[in-house]
Amino acid sequence: xxxxxxxxxxxxxxxxxxxxxxxxxxxxxxxxxxxxxxxxxxxxxxxxxxxxxxxxxxxxxxxxxxxxxxxxxxxxxxxxxxxxxxxxxxxxxxxxxxxxxxxxxxxxxxxxxxxxxxxxxxxxxxxxxxxxxxxxxxxxxxxxxxxxxxxxxxxxxxxxxxxxxxxxxxxxxxxxxxxxxxxxxxxxxxxxxxxxxxxxxxxxxxxxxxxxxxxxxxxxxxxxxxxxxxxxxxxxxxxxxxxxxxxxxxxxxxxxxxxxxxx
Amino acid sequence: xxxxxxxxxxxxxxxxxxxxxxxxxxxxxxxxxxxxxxxxxxxxxxxxxxxxxxxxxxxxxxxxxxxxxxxxxxxxxxxxxxxxxxxxxxxxxxxxxxxxxxxxxxxxxxxxxxxxxxxxxxxxxxxxxxxxxxxxxxxxxxxxxxxxxxxxxxxxxxxxxxxxxxxxxxxxxxxxxxxxxxxxxxxxxxxxxxxxxxxxxxxxxxxxxxxxxxxxxxxxxxxxxxxxxxxxxxxxxxxxxxxxxxxxxxxxxxxxxxxxxxxxxxxxxxxxxxxxxxxxxxxxxxxxxxxxxxxxxxxxxxxxxxxxxxxxxxxxxxxxxxxxxxxxxxxxxxxxxxxxxxxx
Numbered sequence: 377x378x379x380x381x382x383x384x385x386x387x388x389x390x391x392x393x394x395x396x397x398x399x400x401x402x403x404x405x406x407x408x409x410x411x412x413x414x415x416x417x418x419x420x421x422x423x424x425x426x427x428x429x430x431x432x433x434x435x436x437x438x439x440x441x442x443x444x445x446x447x448x449x450x451x452x453x454x455x456x457x458x459x460x461x462x463x464x465x466x467x468x469x470x471x472x473x474x475x476x477x478x479x480x481x482x483x484x485x486x487x488x489x490x491x492x493x494x495x496x497x498x499x500x501x502x503x504x505x506x507x508x509x510x511x512x513x514x515x516x517x518x519x520x521x522x523x524x525x526x527x528x529x530x531x532x533x534x535x536x537x538x539x540x541x542x543x544x545x546x547x548x549x550x551x552x553x554x555x556x557x558x559x560x561x562x563x564x565x566x567x568x569x570x571x572x573x574x575x576x577x578x579x580x581x582x583x584x585x586x587x588x589x590x591x592x593x594x595x596x597x598x599x600x601x602x603x604x605x606x607x608x609x610x611x612x613x614x615x616x617x618x619x620x621x622x623x624x625x626x627x628x629x630x631x632x633x634x635x636x637x638x639x
Numbered sequence: 640x641x642x643x644x645x646x647x648x649x650x651x652x653x654x655x656x657x658x659x660x661x662x663x664x665x666x667x668x669x670x671x672x673x674x675x676x677x678x679x680x681x682x683x684x685x686x687x688x689x690x691x692x693x694x695x696x697x698x699x700x701x702x703x704x705x706x707x708x709x710x711x712x713x714x715x716x717x718x719x720x721x722x723x724x725x726x727x728x729x730x731x732x733x734x735x736x737x738x739x740x741x742x743x744x745x746x747x748x749x750x751x752x753x754x755x756x757x758x759x760x761x762x763x764x765x766x767x768x769x770x771x772x773x774x775x776x777x778x779x780x781x782x783x784x785x786x787x788x789x790x791x792x793x794x795x796x797x798x799x800x801x802x803x804x805x806x807x808x809x810x811x812x813x814x815x816x817x818x819x820x821x822x823x824x825x826x827x828x829x830x831x832x833x834x835x836x837x838x839x840x841x842x843x844x845x846x847x848x849x850x851x852x853x854x855x856x857x858x859x860x861x862x863x864x865x866x867x868x869x870x871x872x873x874x875x876x877x878x879x880x881x882x883x884x885x886x887x888x889x890x891x892x893x894x895x896x897x898x899x900x901x902x903x904x905x906x907x908x909x910x911x912x913x914x915x916x917x918x919x920x921x922x923x924x925x926x927x928x929x930x931x932x933x934x935x936x937x938x939x940x941x942x943x944x945x946x947x948x949x950x951x952x953x954x955x956x957x958x959x960x961x962x963x964x965x966x967x968x969x970x971x972x973x974x975x976x977x978x979x980x981x982x983x
Binding site for chain 1: 643645647827830831833834836837838840841842843844845846847848849902963964965966
C-alpha cells in the first residue's frame, strides 16, 4: 500500500487513498495547497500515513517540508485542500486541539519554555496535550524524560540547556502529550553518530508503542534505520513516495539533490 | 518498572513555614482596627491596594507575558462603577465589593479583540482602550466631566467606621487576590500560562488552549485593578476621571514589579512594600519623586532585570511561595514535601 514510486509529472499518490485504504489510515492530507502571497510553498500535495507507520520526508531546503508539517499539525491553515485524522476532517481544527486528539510535533528550531524547568516543560504537555492530572501526569513526565535521556536535567531551567538537550526536550515534550501521530522536524540535525544512535533507539521505542511517525530529516542513513517509507518533496510537490531504496534512486530525487550522494 | 525513588516536590520546609506565617499574619491583621489609629488603618489600606496592583500586573505580564500599559482602565472603572452603584441606591460598601465583579464581566467581551493583539500591539492597544473608556466616562452627566463627583454616601458612616470597613475590605481583597493567584499559578492553567509567555506557538503545539488561558488571567487582572480602584475611591472619597484613568497607575505597577522581580510571586509583594516605603519617604518631593521613581525603574531594568527577589532567589535558592515543581531523588537525599510519588 502506498508503496509505489510516482513520477514527478503531477501523478500524486492521492488517488490511491480510496475507500479500501482509508481504514488503516490515521492521518491524511488531500490536495494541500499553501501560498504565502504569490509564493506557492505546497502545490497540490497528497499524503497518507497508516497506523503505526513511519515515513521519512526528505527534500532540499525550501521544498516545503516544514510547511507540510505545520499544515498537518494545524499551526498553518492550508490555502486549499483538507486534512483528515482518524476519518475526521480536522482542516480547521487549531493546533492545540489537534494535539489533544493525538497529533504532536517537534520544532526545527527548538521552542523551549525557557523560564520553566525541563520537568515543567514536559508537564505542561502531559497536562494540556495529554489530559493527565496530578500524579498521573508526574508519572508520565518522569517516564518520558527517562526515555529521552532528559531525567538528569529535570530541574534545570530550559534556557540553560545546550542545543542538543533542547532538541531532546522538543521530543520529550511531544511524547508527553501521548500522541498517536508524531511529526518530527529535523530532530537529528547536527548529531554525532553516537547521539544519532541514541535518538534512533528512542524512536524505535516509540514505534513499538504504535506511534505513527512523520520524520523530516536530511541525514537519510539515520532516517532509513527507523522508517520503511520515504517521501521526497521538491518545490512544493511530492516527487517520489515509496521504499527508501527506490526513492533515493528516483531520477527526480537525484536531480533535487543535485546528484549529491544519498542513501 | 520499579520504584525509582523519585518524587515531585512542590513545597519546602521554608515555604511551608512562610506560607503558614503569611496566613497567620493576615488573620492577625484582621484585628488591627480594634487597636490601631485611623491613620494607620488608612496607610495599611494603601499598602494593600499597592500589593493588589502589583500582584495582578505581575500575573498578567510576568506570568502571562501580557504587558499591559492600560490597567488604569479597570482601576478607573472600578471607581466609576462604585459611584454609579452607590448613586443607584446600593449600599456604598456593597458597591465597593460588587463593582469589581461588574468590571470583570465587562473585561470578558473586551478580551475578545484585545487578546488577538500580540506583545507591543497589546500593550499600546490597552492604553488606547483606557483613554477611550476615560473619555466615555467623562460623557456621563453624573460625573460632570473632569469636575468629578464625591462618594457622598460615605457620609452615613463616621470616620472611624469608614477606616475600619475599608481596611477590612482591602484586607479581604488582598488575601483573596493572593490566594486565587497562588492557586491559579500552581494549577495546570498556571503552567500553561507560563508556557504561553515563553513561547506561544510551542504552547499551542503541546495542547495549551492559548486564548482561554490568557482570558482567565486577563479577567483576573481586570478584577484586581478594579477592586484597587473601588478601594482607592473609598479612601479618597472624590472621583475625578483624570486621576483614576491616569497612566500613572500602570507605571506604579510596572515599578513595583520590576523592582520586586518580574514573574516571581513573592517579588510583586516585596515591590509593593518597597514602593509604599519610598512613597512615604519621598512622596512629598513632587516632580523629583516621580523622576526618582523613573530612574530607579530604569536602573533595575538595565542592571537588575530579575529584580530584588529574583536575585535573592537565585543566590539563596530559597523559595517562599513556590509555584513550580521540583523532582527529587529520595534515594540520595531526604524527601521534602509530599508530592505524589512518580514511579517509573
